[in-house]
Amino acid sequence: MTEERTVNDNETAAAEPSVQEPSPQPEGEHRTKRGGGFGAIFAILLALLALAGAGGAGFMAWQQDQARAALEARLTELDKQINERASTASVEALRRSLTDQRETLDDALAQQGKTLRAEVEALRAETRAQQEALDTLRTLTGRDERLWRLGEIDRLLTAAQTRLRLLDDAATARLLLQEADRTAAPLGGEVLPLREAMQQALGTMANGVGLDREGLALRLTQLAESLPELPLASTRPQADAAPAEGWWAQTRAWAASWLRIARKDEAVTARHDPKLQAAPAQLLDARRALLARDTTKASELVKQVTETARARLDGNDARALAALDELNEIGKQLAQPAAVTTDLSPTFAALRALRTASNAHSGKQGE
Numbered sequence: 001m002t003e004e005r006t007v008n009d010n011e012t013a014a015a016e017p018s019v020q021e022p023s024p025q026p027e028g029e030h031r032t033k034r035g036g037g038f039g040a041i042f043a044i045l046l047a048l049l050a051l052a053g054a055g056g057a058g059f060m061a062w063q064q065d066q067a068r069a070a071l072e073a074r075l076t077e078l079d080k081q082i083n084e085r086a087s088t089a090s091v092e093a094l095r096r097s098l099t100d101q102r103e104t105l106d107d108a109l110a111q112q113g114k115t116l117r118a119e120v121e122a123l124r125a126e127t128r129a130q131q132e133a134l135d136t137l138r139t140l141t142g143r144d145e146r147l148w149r150l151g152e153i154d155r156l157l158t159a160a161q162t163r164l165r166l167l168d169d170a171a172t173a174r175l176l177l178q179e180a181d182r183t184a185a186p187l188g189g190e191v192l193p194l195r196e197a198m199q200q201a202l203g204t205m206a207n208g209v210g211l212d213r214e215g216l217a218l219r220l221t222q223l224a225e226s227l228p229e230l231p232l233a234s235t236r237p238q239a240d241a242a243p244a245e246g247w248w249a250q251t252r253a254w255a256a257s258w259l260r261i262a263r264k265d266e267a268v269t270a271r272h273d274p275k276l277q278a279a280p281a282q283l284l285d286a287r288r289a290l291l292a293r294d295t296t297k298a299s300e301l302v303k304q305v306t307e308t309a310r311a312r313l314d315g316n317d318a319r320a321l322a323a324l325d326e327l328n329e330i331g332k333q334l335a336q337p338a339a340v341t342t343d344l345s346p347t348f349a350a351l352r353a354l355r356t357a358s359n360a361h362s363g364k365q366g367e
Contacts (some may be wrong), residue, residue: 149183150355153194156180157351161344168213168293173342174205180347190357194350204342211295216330217287220302223326224283227305228271230323231314276312279305290334299334306331 160176163169181198184191270276286301306327313320 146187147355147358149187150351150358152183153180154351154355156183157198157344157347164342164344168211170205170342174202177202177205177347191354194347194354197346197350201342201344201347211333211336213290213293216333217290219326219330220283220287220290223323223330224280224287226319227276227279227283227309227323228269230270230309230320231317232268232270232273232276232312233314270309270313273312275308279308295334299331302327302331302334 156176156179160173160180163173163176177198181195181202184195184198270279282301282305286298286305289295289298289301306324309320309327310324313324315321
């Protein structure tokens with residue numbers, strides 16, 4: 001199109017001078033002028049052609065620049081679109097990845113939640129089963145806390161009564177009653193009669209003085225072992241008031257003046273005294289009678305040994321004096337009046353009433 005437009009312009013420019021008609025001239029001049037006119041026209045045509053070529057070339061260069069600029073703009077736009085599409089694609093890919101991860105995490109959390117709920121339900125079911133088993137066991141055995149405490153109180157009271165009646169051990173019986181009172185304390189006001197009965201029994205034990213039979217038996221055993229080695233009182237013969245008369249007595253006196261006989265006296269102990277030989281056996285008999293709760297017989301045997309030992313042992317020897325003091329102390333303790341026997345019957349009666357009420361209450365709950 002550019003070339004066609006250039007040719008048309010040239011044709012228009014070449015045709016325009018032919019419109020004007022020259023003025024009539026002479027023939028010779030006309031030829032001369034015609035020859036010069038054609039040269040000028042030809043030169044003008046060449047100039048127009050050159051201008052048209054230059055214009056066409058410039059126009060083509062301008063069109064090329066415009067096309068290049070348009071192409072560059074198009075390329076820039078395409079790069080921008082590509083970048084936008086690439087960024088959009090990456091964002092979409094990241095979004096899809098995050099969505100997939102979130103869905104995976106949600107699935108995992110949901111699965112863990114289901115597992116935890118299943119474990120909790122299993123634990124609750126196991127707890128309910130254990131509670132039902134425990135309730136069944138309590139129902140079958142009747143050993144709930146209240147009945148257990150009453151049974152424990154019964155056991156402690158029985159042990160205290162045994163210590164009092166069979167062993168005469170008031171100290172241990174007092175401890176057992178105190179433990180029974182502490183066991184009954186959490187049951188509240190319903191056990192008040194039982195606790196009052198136990199407090200009365202404790203007051204009776206505090207007023208009386210119990211006999212330590214085991215301790216006295218050990219002391220009697222030690223005395224029975226040490227008594228045979230204690231020294232007896234001095235029993236040396238006294239010197240004659242006047243010298244013996246006669247030749248034999250004089251001969252002995254004369255020989256004794258020349259001879260000196262050294263004699264070492266052997267220590268005489270209770271083992272060599274016939275009256276004290278039976279004392280260790282009597283002390284052991286007193287021990288057996290004391291443990292058998294025959295306090296009267298034990299006191300009589302200790303009294304007999306004390307009187308014999310006081311008359312036969314050496315009163316100047318420290319060991320003999322200590323043994324005599326020990327016998328006197330044991331005799332005094334055995335001679336004391338027996339302590340008042342504590343009666344635990346009221347405590348057992350109150351305990352039976354409580355257990356009867358508890359059994360009736362458990363029966364109503366079972367119905």
